Every structure is written in structure tokens, then in C-alpha cells.
Amino acid sequence: AQSVTQPDIHITVSEGASLELRCNYSYGATPYLFWYVQSPGQGLQLLLKYFSGDTLVQGIKGFEAEFKRSQSSFNLRKPSVHWSDAAEYFCAVGAFYNQGGKLIFGQGTELSVKP
Amino acid sequence: EAQVTQNPRYLITVTGKKLTVTCSQNMNHEYMSWYRQDPGLGLRQIYYSMNVEVTDKGDVPEGYKVSRKEKRNFPLILESPSPNQTSLYFCASSPHSVEQETQYFGPGTRLLVL
Numbered sequence: 612a613q614s615v616t617q618p619d620i621h622i623t624v625s626e627g628a629s630l631e632l633r634c635n636y637s638y639g640a641t642p643y644l645f646w647y648v649q650s651p652g653q654g655l656q657l658l659l660k661y662f663s664g665d666t667l668v669q670g671i672k673g674f675e676a677e678f679k680r681s682q683s684s685f686n687l688r689k690p691s692v693h694w695s696d697a698a699e700y701f702c703a704v705g706a707f708y709n710q711g712g713k714l715i716f717g718q719g720t721e722l723s724v725k726p
Numbered sequence: 727e728a729q730v731t732q733n734p735r736y737l738i739t740v741t742g743k744k745l746t747v748t749c750s751q752n753m754n755h756e757y758m759s760w761y762r763q764d765p766g767l768g769l770r771q772i773y774y775s776m777n778v779e780v781t782d783k784g785d786v787p788e789g790y791k792v793s794r795k796e797k798r799n800f801p802l803i804l805e806s807p808s809p810n811q812t813s814l815y816f817c818a819s820s821p822h823s824v825e826q827e828t829q830y831f832g833p834g835t836r837l838l839v840l
Contacts, residue, residue, distance in 0.1 A: 653830040654816060712773040712776070713759060714761075714818075716768035
């Protein structure tokens with residue numbers, strides 16, 4: 612079955628520290644992968660996406676993600692976290708073909724930032 | 727400004743009282759979708775629409791209805807809400823239903839059914 616797993620429900624990092632949020636997927640075909648961020652009381656904003664080509668993808672707000680097919684992973688990274696990065700982060704795989712155009716989401720990782 | 731809007735943003739209702747959550751996009755997108763977000767479960771698709779008058783069930787359609795009479799609007803209807811429909815609802819749209827396209831999300835509607 613197609614699925615996305617985010618193993619960490621909640622992560623706390625200090626401001627200025629590096630960040631890595633984990634994402635593993637299970638999908639039979641070539642995956643189309645996304646990271647979204649949801650700030651408190653806000654909708655979901657796309658951070659970055661991977662479709663093909665370079666496996667290191669740059670996104671907005673200084674985020675990047677690396678696609679590793681051998682590990683079925685698409686981890687999100689940021690070298691130096693800012694207090695405004697505190698939010699919930701969702702990894703998703705696009706299951707469009709014959710499946711209603713939906714995104715399959717992980718459970719989300721809540722990020723807290725310590726001063 | 728290109729956006730997806732939802733109304734209302736917050737709603738408290740009682741069991742059995744019919745309600746409609748509206749969704750509108752101004753980007754001329756063909757594809758629209760509704761998701762619900764529950765703690766520990768991420769977002770799950772309720773219904774989707776490939777174009778006007780074309781709708782179909784997602785993963786969790788029970789208790790919901792939708793319609794797509796105009797390209798820009800995709801309302802979500804709860805004919806007889808129950809407490810297990812208490813959730814955060816998101817509408818999304820994209821130009822087409824292909825893998826490469828980004829889905830744009832509305833701000834969410836938080837629903838409490840008593």
C-alpha cells in the first residue's frame with residue numbers, strides 16, 4: 612500500500628541549530644514528493660517538490676531536501692533554524708494516476724524552536 | 727492575488743444540523759479536492775473533482791457530499807453532521823490532476839460538532 616511515514620511526531624531544536632526532518636515513503640511507481648509547512652492557524656504552504664533530475668532540491672525559506680531512492684526517503688533539512696520556522700511539516704507523495712489526484716500525506720512533524 | 731478561499735473559517739454546530747463549507751479558487755484550476763486533517767493521521771482526501779460536473783470519492787467520503795457546478799467553486803456539504811466529523815478541513819486546487827503539479831491549499835475550516 613502507498614504510504615508516507617514521518618517517524619518524528621515532535622522535534623525541538625535550538626535557534627541557529629541545524630534541522631533534519633525525516634520522511635519515508637512507500638510507492639510503487641516513480642514518486643512525486645512534496646514538503647508542505649503549516650504555520651499555526653494557517654493553511655499549507657509548499658516548501659519544495661521533487662519530480663525528477665537532481666536529487667537535492669532547493670526550496671523556499673532556506674530549506675532543502677534530498678531524494679534517496681535506495682532508502683525510500685525524502686528528508687528535509689535546514690542548516691540554521693529561525694524561530695519563525697516553528698510549525699508543522701508534512702511530507703507527501705503525489706498519487707495522481709488513477710487515484711483521484713490526491714496527495715498522500717505523512718502524519719506530520721511538529722517543530723518547536725528554543726531561543 | 728491567486729488564492730483558495732474557504733468559508734467559514736470556524737464553525738460550531740450540533741449533531742444533525744446540515745451545513746455547507748464553501749471553497750472558491752480564482753486561478754481557473756480544473757482540479758479541486760477536499761481533505762480533512764486529524765491529529766496523528768495527517769491529511770486524508772474526502773472528495774475530489776477533475777472538472778465541472780465531475781466528482782468522485784476520496785479515501786474518507788462517508789457523511790459528506792460535494793458538487794461542482796462552476797469551475798471556481800467546490801462546496802463541501804455535511805447533510806447530518808456527527809461528532810466524528812469534528813476536524814480541520816482543507817480545500818485544495820491545481821491546474822490539472824497530474825503528478826507534477828502543485829496543489830494550492832485554502833486556509834482551513836475548523837469544525838466542531840457537538
